[in-house]
Amino acid sequence: MTLILGLITGVLFGAFLQQAEVIRFERQVGAMRLMDMTIVKFMLTTIVVGSIGIYLLSDLGAVSFAPRSLSLGLQIVGGLLFGIGWAIIGYCPGTSIGALAEGRFHVVWPIVGLLLGGIVFALLYPAIQTHLAPIGSFGSVSLPELLGISHWFVIAALAVGAFFLFRFFERKGL
Amino acid sequence: MKITSQARPYVYGALAGLLLTASVGIAGQFFGTSTTFPRAATGVLQLVGFDLSNWEFAQVRDGALTGLAFPNWQLLFVMGIGVGAFIAARITRTFKAEALPQMWVDRFGAKKGTRIAYSIVGGVIAMIGARMAGGCPSGHGVSGVSQLGVSSFIALAMFFAGGVVTARILYKGGTA
Numbered sequence: 001m002t003l004i005l006g007l008i009t010g011v012l013f014g015a016f017l018q019q020a021e022v023i024r025f026e027r028q029v030g031a032m033r034l035m036d037m038t039i040v041k042f043m044l045t046t047i048v049v050g051s052i053g054i055y056l057l058s059d060l061g062a063v064s065f066a067p068r069s070l071s072l073g074l075q076i077v078g079g080l081l082f083g084i085g086w087a088i089i090g091y092c093p094g095t096s097i098g099a100l101a102e103g104r105f106h107v108v109w110p111i112v113g114l115l116l117g118g119i120v121f122a123l124l125y126p127a128i129q130t131h132l133a134p135i136g137s138f139g140s141v142s143l144p145e146l147l148g149i150s151h152w153f154v155i156a157a158l159a160v161g162a163f164f165l166f167r168f169f170e171r172k173g174l
Numbered sequence: 175m176k177i178t179s180q181a182r183p184y185v186y187g188a189l190a191g192l193l194l195t196a197s198v199g200i201a202g203q204f205f206g207t208s209t210t211f212p213r214a215a216t217g218v219l220q221l222v223g224f225d226l227s228n229w230e231f232a233q234v235r236d237g238a239l240t241g242l243a244f245p246n247w248q249l250l251f252v253m254g255i256g257v258g259a260f261i262a263a264r265i266t267r268t269f270k271a272e273a274l275p276q277m278w279v280d281r282f283g284a285k286k287g288t289r290i291a292y293s294i295v296g297g298v299i300a301m302i303g304a305r306m307a308g309g310c311p312s313g314h315g316v317s318g319v320s321q322l323g324v325s326s327f328i329a330l331a332m333f334f335a336g337g338v339v340t341a342r343i344l345y346k347g348g349t350a
Contacts, residue, residue: 015258019266029345047191053195067326082310083332085298088340098255109289109293115215119216122212
């Protein structure tokens, strides 16, 4: 059942990504060149709606979750490395599969690179865990916990921030 | 009803947010894709008879990070993205066979070898970074930030910081 749900969720998500045009090279690199903010609009809208949804479920006691562990070393170094690679290939892991499915066959090379990167990461894994992971390691911590305020304040701030950012993008034609 | 191109990212972004909520509520699963890549790659190595048993990576949670975790929710999710994008592209006639991205050709020319070399190097860097950070734009960006995790806010900011600077270096002087 879990597998079937995974497939159904993936099919719907893939269709949404394709229809929003966010799986295109021009949209991804366009965002990083600060020319086309389509992917930022898509991501931020998903985040605002998703955060309201999952925190509502959590407040109702239907689900419980803990954010991914915080390690400044891993997130800063890993995040920057990902960004560098992302700008070079023009796709992220999820969108690469979608792009292949809509005919952008040149994406097989970035996919080969991502798979090879998986093996290189596996070989580097012990060193990363020993040297990088302990730097600024704080475990699972959410922004509302850190600030000591209700999660709804943080979500409201996120929504208002997204609204003004979107208004700015639309006025500038980005 | 026709969705204007201006409204598209917002409408489908909101639908994706509802889908994430449903997935968490029904299956208890957050979106994520990048873990599937090292699992697939190590799975292929195992399949061709490569012995990974003395790799520390393969010993974590009895091989949960390798191909031994298949089939699982995320593998089907990743495959589903391909199926869904293919169906949507076919129905809306937006499926387009493309040899190289136009924006790339405008900047770097139509030589295939150049694109292949950059793609493989860039792909390796991107995947090392994603797994090091603990997620990619779907796992950290969408799922993690929706959970308001501090780690995910930092990771997402770093993705864009690294991306914007690199794009600036790569495409400087390129036509807008």
